[in-house]
Amino acid sequence: MFRTLALATLMAGAALPALAQNTADKAAMIAAITDAGCRVDGGNNAVILAAAKLNEDAARAVVDSLIASGEAKFEGGVLVLTTGGCG
Helix, strand or coil: CHHHHHHHHHHHHHHHHHHHHHHHHHHHHHHHHHHCCCEECCCCHHHHHHHHCCCHHHHHHHHHHHHHCCCEEEECCEEEECCCCCC
8 A cells, every 4th residue: 555655646746847847838828829819820820839938749738738628719720718818
């Protein structure tokens, strides 16, 4: 039992830096999208990635999280932020 608890604690501890990074990435992405008018399309995608300082993989993970939580949605091929100063 103790070994299982210790292993679970170790695994949770290893996830903390990733969780903190994801939280920082999410905040950066929300700020960048908000500054760009709350919408992401082909015309402003690169600017938003640069402003958020995220690569495409990190941005994709953040967008998936925003959609799953209801903080963003797709409308006609455009990502629309529905949280913070948007919505």
